[in-house]
Amino acid sequence: MRSLERFEVEVIERGSENKEExxxxxxxxxxxxxxxxxxxxxxxxxxFMDPEEPYFIIVAILRHPAPPIKLKEVAEIRAQGGKIxxxxxxxxxxxxxxxxxxxxxGREQVEQPERLSAIINVSNSEIDKISNxxxxxxxxxxxxxxxxAFERITPEGFRIIKRHFSGEEMYFVASEDPIKKDWVEHAxxxxxxIRGR
Amino acid sequence: xxxxxxxxGGVYRHDEILELVEDLGGYLIQKNEMQxxxxxxxxxxKEDFGLLEAKAKELKGELKYAPLAGTDVVLVLPSLAFHxxxxxxxxxxxxLRRKGSSTTMVGLARxxxxxxxxxxxxxxxxxxxxxxxxxxxxxxxxxxxxKEKLFYxxxxxxxxxxxxxxxxxxxxxxxxxGIGRVSHRLKKKKEIRKLDEVVEAVIKCVExxxxxxxxxxxxxxxxxxxxxxxxxxxxxxxxxxxxxxNLQIDGLRVKLPYVEYRGEMEEIKFDEGYKLREMAEIRxxxxxxxxxLKVMPRSETGFTI
Numbered sequence: 001m002r003s004l005e006r007f008e009v010e011v012i013e014r015g016s017e018n019k020e021e022x023x024x025x026x027x028x029x030x031x032x033x034x035x036x037x038x039x040x041x042x043x044x045x046x047x048f049m050d051p052e053e054p055y056f057i058i059v060a061i062l063r064h065p066a067p068p069i070k071l072k073e074v075a076e077i078r079a080q081g082g083k084i085x086x087x088x089x090x091x092x093x094x095x096x097x098x099x100x101x102x103x104x105x106g107r108e109q110v111e112q113p114e115r116l117s118a119i120i121n122v123s124n125s126e127i128d129k130i131s132n133x134x135x136x137x138x139x140x141x142x143x144x145x146x147x148x149a150f151e152r153i154t155p156e157g158f159r160i161i162k163r164h165f166s167g168e169e170m171y172f173v174a175s176e177d178p179i180k181k182d183w184v185e186h187a188x189x190x191x192x193x194i195r196g197r
Numbered sequence: 198x199x200x201x202x203x204x205x206g207g208v209y210r211h212d213e214i215l216e217l218v219e220d221l222g223g224y225l226i227q228k229n230e231m232q233x234x235x236x237x238x239x240x241x242x243k244e245d246f247g248l249l250e251a252k253a254k255e256l257k258g259e260l261k262y263a264p265l266a267g268t269d270v271v272l273v274l275p276s277l278a279f280h281x282x283x284x285x286x287x288x289x290x291x292x293l294r295r296k297g298s299s300t301t302m303v304g305l306a307r308x309x310x311x312x313x314x315x316x317x318x319x320x321x322x323x324x325x326x327x328x329x330x331x332x333x334x335x336x337x338x339x340x341x342x343x344k345e346k347l348f349y350x351x352x353x354x355x356x357x358x359x360x361x362x363x364x365x366x367x368x369x370x371x372x373x374x375g376i377g378r379v380s381h382r383l384k385k386k387k388e389i390r391k392l393d394e395v396v397e398a399v400i401k402c403v404e405x406x407x408x409x410x411x412x413x414x415x416x417x418x419x420x421x422x423x424x425x426x427x428x429x430x431x432x433x434x435x436x437x438x439x440x441x442x443n444l445q446i447d448g449l450r451v452k453l454p455y456v457e458y459r460g461e462m463e464e465i466k467f468d469e470g471y472k473l474r475e476m477a478e479i480r481x482x483x484x485x486x487x488x489x490l491k492v493m494p495r496s497e498t499g500f501t502i
Contacts, residue, residue, distance in 0.1 A: 152380075
């Protein structure tokens with residue numbers, strides 16, 4: 001549970017000291033983040049809601065995503081007599097590997113004797129290009145997931161959204177009315193606040 | 198007065214229950230066969246309940262009072278997006294079905310937001326075709342109060358669920374707090390208790406409607422009409438819908454196309470010599486190609502059968 005304490009929720013409740021709205025929203029956010037497997041990728045996050053105005057802000061700082069995975073890290077590649085043979089360790093990367101090979105060398109040049117291996121009829125000089133092919137880039141998938149999570153957390157009627165991304169920092173201001181300057185400034189302030197932690 | 202019950206038991210010899218209910222003058226509302234198990238929703242005369250209980254015991258089945266059997270509840274959500282589905286709306290619907298109700302879920306076209314939330318006249322009329330409406334709302338108090346505009350002139354009882362524990366809504370008959378937006382299946386003890394509270398609130402509304410109706414009884418009991426439709430319009434047996442005839446407190450919905458069957462429906466004869474058109478209003482339902490029947494009370498027709 002330690003890792004989840006990096007998330008903070010604030011709901012302005014006028015006229016009552018009750019924090020129940022905050023608790024429910026907090027529960028929803030925790031569910032969504034754990035559903036989408038984002039607990040390790042979001043470093044710090046703060047959610048702010050003013051139901052009276054109404055507007056909604058999510059500010060998050062992400063962790064550095066894992067580096068891209070290259071083909072040479074998941075497969076053994078050898079040059080043998082004018083051919084390149086390749087045998088992968090994990091089946092899940094095969095579709096992307098074969099897609100790359102077919103696109104670059106044509107289907108007739110690529111043989112697949114069994115599930116996890118391939119023989120490419122090209123000259124040995126191509127071995128560098130093949131070895132450095134990026135099989136999977138976690139940062140691309142991750143970004144999509146973070147946006148998905150934000151959209152699930154935001155109240156549904158708040159369809160006017162201002163997004164801001166710079167490197168690992170991002171914020172999201174949403175409302176049903178045109179976004180006011182004050183709200184964006186508020187989001188900036190929250191970003192400054194959590195950056196300093 | 199009929200007593201609504203659910204029978205839970207094996208398929209083997211369950212027809213004996215059906216025969217007994219028919220002999221007693223009761224009605225079968227719905228039958229669900231699941232491999233070797235069968236669930237029957239029944240209406241039986243209250244004074245003969247003991248006989249049925251003895252039979253159920255003999256067949257090692259379970260007989261339970263189902264206060265919501267023969268009612269049609271509509272769940273209204275601001276939209277059908279993942280903010281509301283499948284939790285908590287489907288969980289609430291499942292709980293209502295366990296008590297014998299049949300449920301429909303309606304996602305409003307423009308129900309989301311606070312200021313921008315709207316309900317269409319057509320949606321209102323569709324909701325009013327049912328017995329009780331359950332509005333499933335979000336977390337924020339000020340938003341819920343503003344969203345009363347969605348249900349303030351709905352003529353059937355309205356139950357509202359939302360985030361704040363206590364809230365005074367002027368136009369809702371019942372309010373159940375503590376279920377706001379939920380993104381997981383409601384299975385903790387506290388959550389199950391909330392579901393029970395929702396069911397109780399719906400039961401309260403249904404009982405109130407039944408009491409009101411007892412002051413001015415319906416010309417004919419809806420299960421009786423259902424029985425006659427099954428006998429006189431054989432096409433109803435070919436309808437693929439799981440519930441071809443949906444019972445309500447003051448009428449029923451028949452899943453047959455209105456244009457083709459209105460005439461036949463009007464001409465349904467009863468042993469007492471009356472025709473259905475003298476006792477019920479037959480309308481086109483807003484619900485996908487079906488007919489809605491609302492039985493007239495005694496004060497309008499001057500008789501009961």
